[in-house]
Amino acid sequence: MFIRNCWYVAAWDHEITAGSLLARTLLGKSIVFYRESSGRVVALENRCCHRFAPLSRGRLEGDHLRCMYHGLLFDSQGKCIEIPGQETIGPQMKVSSYPVVERDHYVWIWLGDADKADASKIVNCHWLDDPSWIGKPAYMSFAGNYLLLVDNLLDFSHLSYVHENTLGGSSVIAATRQKIEQILGGIRITRYYSSISMPPFARGIAPFEDPVDRWHIYNWYVAGNVLVMDSGWAPAGTGALEGRRAQEAMQFTLVQALTPESENATHYFWLQPRNFKLDDKALTETLATAATVAFVEDREMIEAQQKVIKANPDNKMITITVDAALVRVRRMIDKALAVEAA
């Protein structure tokens, strides 16, 4: 069960290069992406209407895509405009096309009712394309239902355990109460930690020593499963807990989007840009690797969790205090699904 009427991240812009085809399954639908000569991204149903050959095995001819089984040619609206050996082409000869918006290096797709596709509803992710922030775009596939990833991102108590040696570094994180606020289309979570260790991955990178004050302040948008987070740390007592950022504070804006591939798999797109040492390319690589290592920790846990759930799908989880945000978001998702089903 997926919310259909919303924008999802389908790809990084650099994944769809001129002259090539990208096949990706989103919400259970196989889609083929390419660029018109103008650069505009096209998204078509990845299945020829004739004998169901995948169009991603086809050939791009200018702005059109030819099925390389029997040669049917489709335009970028999905309309069949040539059938070898046949003069006339009936209107039923077409494949679905989907609205696409390229913004901030993300390629967003709308898989719901096309007349509801409103690009103004795309979450603001300008940090992905802002010269005062630098990071490295990343992608990973999880063999787990997207809700397990949503849960993970809405409960940072797991930083103390899953990420003990990477993003965490202190059991105080798990013990800390968070503030949850309603925002338009989602929730806002605020977490401050006073005078603790910096994340292990930051040791040797930070220009200061422990203890530090840390913060995680993030918006979660139900539509598209998007997280935008202000996070970082500064020498303890330099004002971070009151919202002031010391000159030497290390600040990041993490932008993540989860797009269901199927009920059992999820696409995970992220960038974690920093606003310091913008020209230090080695640091960009180091931080990107550190994030990947941490998200692999999540993946291992979530894929293990998925297997346990699959083995006993009827069992009920038990909710605890730290689940407050994920319970609230799961309710918002259920409500959106109910609206779409009605």
Added chain:
Amino acid sequence: MFIRNCWYVAAWDHEITAGSLLARTLLGKSIVFYRESSGRVVALENRCCHRFAPLSRGRLEGDHLRCMYHGLLFDSQGKCIEIPGQETIGPQMKVSSYPVVERDHYVWIWLGDADKADASKIVNCHWLDDPSWIGKPAYMSFAGNYLLLVDNLLDFSHLSYVHENTLGGSSVIAATRQKIEQILGGIRITRYYSSISMPPFARGIAPFEDPVDRWHIYNWYVAGNVLVMDSGWAPAGTGALEGRRAQEAMQFTLVQALTPESENATHYFWLQPRNFKLDDKALTETLATAATVAFVEDREMIEAQQKVIKANPDNKMITITVDAALVRVRRMIDKALAVEAA
């Protein structure tokens, strides 16, 4: 759903060697093949009637096959003739045996009602064993339903696209109308192409240059999914389109048989003999490799198609003009299935 009352190719004769066992699944049934000392091929159900051990793990003892789990011995009719530790053997102790005919290097099997097995109904494939034709026997397994292979072979428009750089070489093939005639047990397809390129694989082999006239004239037999095709090319204007074959014409008789392994897999047996340069062994290898390369192109497309269909089994394909022959054969198959079901 498979037609049962017909002869299918089970193997090449050389696959069943003296003293060894061949296990192969045909129409969903696992069968074990071996040769009696006389050379006659035996086909038995590949499952001991006792504890269901596969007899293909057994041991050939003269003309008999011993199950190597508990030692039951079966004769070549499938009758159990020895049970270790037991004096008498009840009539229920047997496995099925199947009629087999070895002809033209193909081993044909009958998996339907045994009393209907009539060897005179086996399709004439003498080119497989004719000194005036030379080729190399080949086999391939496709992870796709046999109907997808039937479709493929009944619509040569795909030569222009799937086989653009091997068997095709011209978009004229796809644009050409074919003649379809009814024949006993199948259809006959005639395709002539005037003054086009020869197939790419033939360049450097043919003793003449483009343009050429080409032809594909083939019979399709529904029983056993057998194709027998006269194909080739000659210098343009030397009479091929009127049925005359120039001295230097390159002619082939392709003989193909498709035997369902299961609903999701198909055995593919073929020989594509030529009637020129009969002693040129290097050419035999070159041409066999060229055919294999082309049929791997089919396999990739068909296996991709099978995956798309499996993901959305309820969708309906849309028929176009080039599908005329495959539509007709699918109707013949459906009719045969209905007769057997009744």
Added chain:
Amino acid sequence: MFIRNCWYVAAWDHEITAGSLLARTLLGKSIVFYRESSGRVVALENRCCHRFAPLSRGRLEGDHLRCMYHGLLFDSQGKCIEIPGQETIGPQMKVSSYPVVERDHYVWIWLGDADKADASKIVNCHWLDDPSWIGKPAYMSFAGNYLLLVDNLLDFSHLSYVHENTLGGSSVIAATRQKIEQILGGIRITRYYSSISMPPFARGIAPFEDPVDRWHIYNWYVAGNVLVMDSGWAPAGTGALEGRRAQEAMQFTLVQALTPESENATHYFWLQPRNFKLDDKALTETLATAATVAFVEDREMIEAQQKVIKANPDNKMITITVDAALVRVRRMIDKALAVEAA
């Protein structure tokens, strides 16, 4: 369908080492094992009650086990004793714990009604831990239902065929009638073979030559699928058939236990100790390897059989004379299952 109210072998004692976690699926339940500081073995449900993370990915903290997703801590009774970020802990926060008894180097587990767990019902396997017998503990996993392994062990006619070149060596084994007696909780099988070959694996090891008299005398216990067998061989005519063991006789006590992993897989634990040349470590290795080679022969046959059965689950096997013991034990199992279902 598994008998629940009985003791099963879960592991060898050496598989559960201090400070580490062992995950094993038994009767379809995933269990995590560890040792308390006292050395006592703990068996807990391998699934956190919170979000279903596997506890085998957790961390042992003294005698307690912490889930490394969100940090819940469980005691060795399965009770949750700490939830990060939460003061009080409801009684529903727990995972199942299972009775465990460590005896004779086997770790036995009770997965049925805990109040019926009576350690006095554990089969006597003292040969596993007896200074007058020496062997090497072994474990193997079979991709087959446990009943197929039960069948195998209750019909030694297969020694002549499956193990022709290892444990068998003579078709007389299969042709020999066995004596079957009822014992408490199972059956006793007695098989004597007069003046035949010794098992092939023994050639070069035995201090005497063929012919030999051989014997297999074993108890089969339905509860836990345990086999305890007196087996061996001695020079022909030296009294073995009358129960006298010559000085040079080679004697073994095979102790085997089959524990279902799932409907499709089985854990197989065994030791085959001898009572001669107790200090010959090279001989211990040689004999252990020989047993493994033989049981791999069983595994190949049983896994092949399982595939055949899975392909056609509705077919009925046909019983023959040598099946007498396995038929009787299958009835005892069915009866025990019916009692538990009632």
